[in-house]
Amino acid sequence: MTANQQRGREAENLARRFLEEQGLRLLAQNWLCRRGELDLVMLDGDTVVFVEVRYRRHAAWGGALESVDARKQARIALAAEYFLQQEKRWGKHPCRFDVIALGATSGPTDRPEWIKNAFDA
Template structure:
């Protein structure tokens, strides 16, 4: 495991703990399929939330939140659609992004960061 992977896993664990303190409950972690991976899948009330966690050392190239660009969003959407095929009932869903910049301990949480294009 590289240092970056180790820091990424630590950020995911921090995000999980933070979101649980905010009242969300964990459904799945590091869900993988042929389309990609979703860091956290959680429930916020009746809403199923697909969460991408990003950690960046600096905001020099746009920062953690901005690093979830269109291409990554499309992979997350395809992966989420794959996950949804395993469910009997289609829940209300949203895509959130949790970002950590530098040594900041408090994450930036963007709810409903992007949506399916209609």
């Protein structure tokens, strides 16, 4: 695992703990399929939440939030659709797409910046 991958995993773990403290329950982490990867899949009440975790060390490369562009959103939506097809028990639940931003936009020691309903599929 590269240093960047390690930092990414650490950011995902921090985001997961933060969301669990907010009352969400983990359904899957680093869920892989042929259409992509879902960083976190959480349950918020009865809503399935697909969480993209973005970490940026330097603001010069763009903030964590800005890095979730339309192409990335489309990839996440396709992976989420596949997740719901594979995990049928969650298929009838409402869904949303959130982003957790860490790093340059929020400061490394600050609380994660949680954007609910960051985009629509």
